[in-house]
Amino acid sequence: DADVTQTPRNRITKTGKRIMLECSQTKGHDRMYWYRQDPGLGLRLIYYSFDVKDINKGEISDGYSVSRQAQAKFSLSLESAIPNQTALYFCATSDLTRGTRQFFGPGTRLTVL
Amino acid sequence: EDKVVQSPLSLVVHEGDTVTLNCSYEVTNFRSLLWYKQEKKAPTFLFMLTSSGIEKKSGRLSSILDKKELFSILNITATQTGDSAVYLCAVGSNDYKLSFGAGTTVTVRA
Numbered sequence: 757d758a759d760v761t762q763t764p765r766n767r768i769t770k771t772g773k774r775i776m777l778e779c780s781q782t783k784g785h786d787r788m789y790w791y792r793q794d795p796g797l798g799l800r801l802i803y804y805s806f807d808v809k810d811i812n813k814g815e816i817s818d819g820y821s822v823s824r825q826a827q828a829k830f831s832l833s834l835e836s837a838i839p840n841q842t843a844l845y846f847c848a849t850s851d852l853t854r855g856t857r858q859f860f861g862p863g864t865r866l867t868v869l
Numbered sequence: 870e871d872k873v874v875q876s877p878l879s880l881v882v883h884e885g886d887t888v889t890l891n892c893s894y895e896v897t898n899f900r901s902l903l904w905y906k907q908e909k910k911a912p913t914f915l916f917m918l919t920s921s922g923i924e925k926k927s928g929r930l931s932s933i934l935d936k937k938e939l940f941s942i943l944n945i946t947a948t949q950t951g952d953s954a955v956y957l958c959a960v961g962s963n964d965y966k967l968s969f970g971a972g973t974t975v976t977v978r979a
Contacts, residue, residue: 855917855961
């Protein structure tokens with residue numbers, strides 16, 4: 757079944773380490789998004805990409821970078837992780853035929869010690 | 870800055886009760902309002918509303934949008950323990966980004 761997958765599902769790391777979270781999709785969607793979720797704050801947009809050559813900052817992009825390697829792959833990097841980046845990270849996809857509806861991956865729980 | 874506010878933040882009900890969740894918004898270039906259900910994992914889609922006054926229904930869940938007063942309501946009737954979740958409201962703008970509210974945590978007790 758067409759899906760959005762994220763790896764790893766859980767990660768514990770130390771302050772200062774470089775971390776990459778990966779997202780792949782088989783939905784054939786051209787648009788991909790990275791969010792973080794913190795308790796009581798809902799989902800906040802980190803970066804989004806409307807095609808392979810299009811990368812845009814969201815509301816909380818500081819401390820993060822992304823790479824759109826192919827239509828189906830969108831990676832999020834933390835160059836030097838810090839404890840307040842401990843959160844649940846979600847990748848999502850969409851396409852124009854579905855309007856603004858987005859489809860979410862299972863999430864990555866990241867803990868920075 | 871786009872703003873989406875959900876209320877209440879949490880509530881506890883008993884099975885069989887009816888629940889009403891609220892979502893108000895201030896968004897530039899409004900396109901749609903979406904409701905998602907989140908049960909300790911990925912948000913799953915419930916409804917997308919684009920027009921005022923047209924109620925969307927799916928089983929015991931229904932939702933309506935008021936674009937004049939800038940709010941939406943999600944109703945759950947005859948609640949079951951499986952309805953326990955965080956319900957997220959999101960507003961989509963013309964650039965196809967979503968702005969999320971903080972969510973309402975619903976706990977249904979047997």
